[in-house]
Structure formats: structure tokens, C-alpha cells
Amino acid sequence: MTAGAQSPRARYREQTRAEIKDIALRQLAEGGTAAVALTRIAKEVGLSGPALYRYFDSRDALLTDLIRDAYADLAAAVGRAAGALDESRPRARLHALAGACRSWAVAQPHRYLLIQGTPVPGYTAPPDTLDSARAVLGPFLPAFAAAEPSESVRPMVAQMTEWAAKDPVVAEWARAHVPAGAEGAALAGGVLGWTSLHGAVGLEVSGQFEGMGHTGDTLLAAQIDALADSFGLD
Amino acid sequence: MTAGAQSPRARYREQTRAEIKDIALRQLAEGGTAAVALTRIAKEVGLSGPALYRYFDSRDALLTDLIRDAYADLAAAVGRAAGALDESRPRARLHALAGACRSWAVAQPHRYLLIQGTPVPGYTAPPDTLDSARAVLGPFLPAFAAAEPSESVRPMVAQMTEWAAKDPVVAEWARAHVPAGAEGAALAGGVLGWTSLHGAVGLEVSGQFEGMGHTGDTLLAAQIDALADSFGLD
DNA sequence: TCGCAACAGTTAGAGACTGTAACTCTTTCG
DNA sequence: CGAAAGAGTTACAGTCTCTAACTGTTGCGA
Structure with a gap:
């Protein structure tokens, strides 16, 4: 749905978003909602802190996305x-x-x-x-x-x-x-x-x-x- | 139970603990567990930050107390x-x-x-x-x-x-x-x-x-x- | 093919919070 | 009355969210 591959950039973007969500889910499993931390996710993805805000407006937005998915x-x-x-x-x-x-x-x-x-x-x-x-x-x-x-x-x-x-x-x-x-x-x-x-x-x-x-x-x-x-x- | 008034110091201590818990309960009502913050409680009680650790070992200990009470x-x-x-x-x-x-x-x-x-x-x-x-x-x-x-x-x-x-x-x-x-x-x-x-x-x-x-x-x-x-x- | 706008990323930093360390003043009690 | 225990302080380290300002890269239209 919603067209798989558009531009290569958009595809890469989706991929990164997915990776972020994956790590967030793991943190969620390990320590509950409170344990989902953007800074730690960023470190794991290999980005530095504020870069994640290119992919999610806020920590809340990320959690909302996870809720929607679930x-x-x-x-x-x-x-x-x-x-x-x-x-x-x-x-x-x-x-x-x-x-x-x-x-x-x-x-x-x-x-x-x-x-x-x-x-x-x-x-x-x-x-x-x-x-x-x-x-x-x-x-x-x-x-x-x-x-x-x-x-x-x-x-x-x-x-x-x-x-x-x-x-x-x-x-x-x-x-x-x-x-x-x-x-x-x-x-x-x-x-x-x-x-x-x-x-x-x-x-x-x-x-x-x-x-x-x-x-x-x-x-x-x-x-x-x-x-x-x-x-x-x- | 457990003897009301012992030393005046102990009594004061209990009173302060109660006040802390009261404020914590209010914060809980207003914003859920996540909104219970020792620093803000301290400010409201008129103490400065670390002083609260005389009354509760940690934020978790405070929450545990609230759970027990409830x-x-x-x-x-x-x-x-x-x-x-x-x-x-x-x-x-x-x-x-x-x-x-x-x-x-x-x-x-x-x-x-x-x-x-x-x-x-x-x-x-x-x-x-x-x-x-x-x-x-x-x-x-x-x-x-x-x-x-x-x-x-x-x-x-x-x-x-x-x-x-x-x-x-x-x-x-x-x-x-x-x-x-x-x-x-x-x-x-x-x-x-x-x-x-x-x-x-x-x-x-x-x-x-x-x-x-x-x-x-x-x-x-x-x-x-x-x-x-x-x-x-x- | 070139140029520029949109995008991805960076560092610096403000502000909230938890918790520790080291120190001072006051109360209690033997 | 003097020392230990207690209550409080400031300073600080560390984590976290999120903003600001800046740089390099892509991709697309003229």
C-alpha cells in the first residue's frame, strides 16, 4: 500500500524510520514505555541525538506511531x-x-x-x-x-x-x-x-x-x- | 498504631513525609506516574532538592509508599x-x-x-x-x-x-x-x-x-x- | 549541465530531572 | 555539656528532551 519505492531518498527515510521503531520496540520490551529514550536509540542507530527529530517530531510522536502499529x-x-x-x-x-x-x-x-x-x-x-x-x-x-x-x-x-x-x-x-x-x-x-x-x-x-x-x-x-x-x- | 508521637523530631519527620506524599499524590492525579518529580515536590515543600532524600531513599521508594497506601x-x-x-x-x-x-x-x-x-x-x-x-x-x-x-x-x-x-x-x-x-x-x-x-x-x-x-x-x-x-x- | 532548494546531519546548549558528595548547623541524649 | 545523629545546604555528575544555528549532500527543474 501507499506505493513502495518512490525516490531513493524516501525509501532510505522509511528504512531509517523502521530501524528506529525496531529499536524503540526492543527498549519498550526491556523496560516499558519509560525506557524508550531517543538519545539511546540515536546512539544505537549511529546518529547523534537531535538527528532523530528529522524522523519523528518528538518522543511522543514515536510512541504514538508504535501504538498505531500495535x-x-x-x-x-x-x-x-x-x-x-x-x-x-x-x-x-x-x-x-x-x-x-x-x-x-x-x-x-x-x-x-x-x-x-x-x-x-x-x-x-x-x-x-x-x-x-x-x-x-x-x-x-x-x-x-x-x-x-x-x-x-x-x-x-x-x-x-x-x-x-x-x-x-x-x-x-x-x-x-x-x-x-x-x-x-x-x-x-x-x-x-x-x-x-x-x-x-x-x-x-x-x-x-x-x-x-x-x-x-x-x-x-x-x-x-x-x-x-x-x-x-x- | 505504631505509637503516635515519639520524639518531637520523629513527629516532625512524619509530618514532612506526609506532606511530601500529599504533593506527590496531587502530581500523580494531574499527570500520572511520570509527573511525580522529587525536585518539584521539594520546591513546593520549601526544601531544596536533595533534602527529600532524607525522607525517601529514591523516587521509586516514594511511589512504592503510595502504592502501599492505596x-x-x-x-x-x-x-x-x-x-x-x-x-x-x-x-x-x-x-x-x-x-x-x-x-x-x-x-x-x-x-x-x-x-x-x-x-x-x-x-x-x-x-x-x-x-x-x-x-x-x-x-x-x-x-x-x-x-x-x-x-x-x-x-x-x-x-x-x-x-x-x-x-x-x-x-x-x-x-x-x-x-x-x-x-x-x-x-x-x-x-x-x-x-x-x-x-x-x-x-x-x-x-x-x-x-x-x-x-x-x-x-x-x-x-x-x-x-x-x-x-x-x- | 548547473544551481539551488529541500533534506540529512552536525555541534552547542538550555532546561528538567535523579541521585551522590561533602559540608554546616541544630537537636537529642547519655 | 559534649558528641553523635539528624536535617539541611550547595556543588556537581549524568541522563534525557528538545531548540538553534550551521554544514554538507541530493535531486530536480531550467
Whole structure:
């Protein structure tokens, strides 16, 4: 996409940007967001300090780029998993998609924490991460096409139905994944699914279950099954 | 506890420590962990830079202290909520306790994020936070005394039963809150409850549901009800 | 083919921060 | 009352972000 090789200069520029990001990702993995330091990256690339500002406006811009990439990457992983799915088994679909998210996160915890971790109060995410977030969540929605929400989640479904009625953009997005009339349930399922996923994967990835006698996949499976139960899914 | 006033010097020392922590908390609220800076605190206290190192060994030590306080505070809030509870209604118990956690977190998001947010790779929490974590989670366990786990959570219960069999400390802890034989279900309930709570509250507090058409309490209630359903609680 | 604008890189340096060293003054206490 | 412990100071080393001002190099249009 966006044309591979333009001028040789532009190509070299892209290459350097990529190298910078690679090193930044390594620093991120080694010491978290705080450990990403332009000066050290520069030293490693063989440039001297301020030269990096030719490639990224600021340290924040670099991190933003990493966030964008991670979101897109996760969305792609989920999309790939959604490709080979049997439409008729909603519960299995949820397990497969949630499992794909978890696998992605466990394989590269630092990147998951980057997009899902504690936000810096001042920082606002780039608007296109919202698109990516929708791309991640979208494939979950069809699972709720024939949902029969239980008492427990009905208030949630009601609020989401109302939301869809007010916000045409969201309504349209829901309708792209689910037959008319099921928007409320689908949105509720999406939000609750995202919540369960965030809970299980977030705790696993941040190591808070270290030394406890359960495995991450069992925990996630239990959460997803409970969700499926709440919506009466097969 | 630990004797209020000893020498006047010790008292003054405690007072200064408290003042430092207060300012640190304000900085935390304003700009997240990264915004807590000893030099700026010193300026505000009226001391000059290095003087703060008389009170805290390092910036990390200060943050650790804040974490310890926050944990203890949350545990206290949950303990208080657990005080006035009807033993016979497990589902209501879960809602009350989870609601107490959420209220605490929503009232002071920065402190919740401090203890529950992204960990710094190098950092290891002080061991007594584990006690506090148990103090937070303990009151949830009695709700699962008469649980009848559904298919969905049974693998989880099995793993936790096995864990209790292997780790006598954990088994004893569970038995302090629940009759013999229910340890597995109680531990599973605790872990799943913590997961649901973390998912719902974490997303709410970090503002990721901004502009979505649901409220934090409805989301949490749905999660907790689903959990209660999974364990066949009244 | 030449010339110049855009680009890539440099050094110097300001300003914020953490943390150490060495030193002075004050309190406490035996 | 005198010495040790404590509270504070300045000076400084080192890391980091980012700006300013300057130099060399590319590439493209006339």
C-alpha cells in the first residue's frame, strides 16, 4: 500500500524510520514505555541525538506511531482469525477470536500494554486508533446475531439499544455485522466481551496472576463461556 | 498504631513525609506516574532538592509508599463495605463489594491506576501488597460458600482445587472465608471476580469507554451478575 | 549541465530531572 | 555539656528532551 519505492531518498527515510521503531520496540520490551529514550536509540542507530527529530517530531510522536502499529497489528490478527470461522457456532467464534487476542498479547506483552495499559493523563490517542479498535471488535459482533440475552445483561442491552438509536455511526457499524434488530445485543456483547478480554488478558499479561494455580487460557475460557451463557449462545 | 508521637523530631519527620506524599499524590492525579518529580515536590515543600532524600531513599521508594497506601486504603474500603452485609444473599454481597471497589476507583482514578495499571518491567511490588490484595479479595469469598459451579467455570474450579491442594497457605486462607470443601469454588470465584472487576473498572477508569452509551455501574453489574449466574448464586 | 532548494546531519546548549558528595548547623541524649 | 545523629545546604555528575544555528549532500527543474 501507499506505493513502495518512490525516490531513493524516501525509501532510505522509511528504512531509517523502521530501524528506529525496531529499536524503540526492543527498549519498550526491556523496560516499558519509560525506557524508550531517543538519545539511546540515536546512539544505537549511529546518529547523534537531535538527528532523530528529522524522523519523528518528538518522543511522543514515536510512541504514538508504535501504538498505531500495535492496534493495526492486533486488528489484523483478529481479522485473520475471523476468516476461517464457522458462522453457525457463535460460542466457538467467541472463543476463537478471544483466543487470538490473547495469543497476540501473550506473545508480545509490551505491545499489548502499550495500547491497553495505563494512559498518561495528558495524552490523547490518535483518532485512527478508534477505527482499529472497531476493527478488532467488529468480528465479535456476528456471534450475537441470534442472542437471547438473559436477565443479567438485559440492562446493558437496553442501554446499547438506546445508544444505537442516538448515534447513527455506531448503529451503522453494528448493522454491518449483525441483522437488523440485533444491534443492541451485538453492541452489548461487544462491550462485555471487550471487558472480559481486557480483564483476563490484562491481568495475565501484567503478571498479576504469577504463582496462582491457574492458566491464562482457562481463565479466559471461563470468562468467555460465562459471556456466551449470558447471551444464550450455542 | 505504631505509637503516635515519639520524639518531637520523629513527629516532625512524619509530618514532612506526609506532606511530601500529599504533593506527590496531587502530581500523580494531574499527570500520572511520570509527573511525580522529587525536585518539584521539594520546591513546593520549601526544601531544596536533595533534602527529600532524607525522607525517601529514591523516587521509586516514594511511589512504592503510595502504592502501599492505596492498596491498604482499598482493602479498608472493601472491609468496611463487607461489614454491613447480609450473609444469606451471595449475589447481593458480590454487587455490594464490587460496587465498593468501583466507587473507590472512580473517586480517585489515579490511585487505582497506580496499583492496577501497567507495571514497570523492572519493578517488583513490595511483599505486603500481597497481603493487602488478599484483604481486598477475601470478603468476596464467602459469597461462594454454597456455589454450584456451572459447566462454564468448572475447569477453573478444578484448577483452583488442585492449587489449594498443593499450596497450604492459600488453602488456609480460603478456609478462613468458606466452609471446607468449597475452597476450589471460592478461589475460582475470587479470581474470576477480580478479573471481571479489573476489566470493567479498569476500562472505565482509564476512560476507554468515553462516549459510549453505557454507564460504568451497568457494565459492572452485568459482569457481576454473569459471574453469579456461573456459580448458581441467589 | 548547473544551481539551488529541500533534506540529512552536525555541534552547542538550555532546561528538567535523579541521585551522590561533602559540608554546616541544630537537636537529642547519655 | 559534649558528641553523635539528624536535617539541611550547595556543588556537581549524568541522563534525557528538545531548540538553534550551521554544514554538507541530493535531486530536480531550467
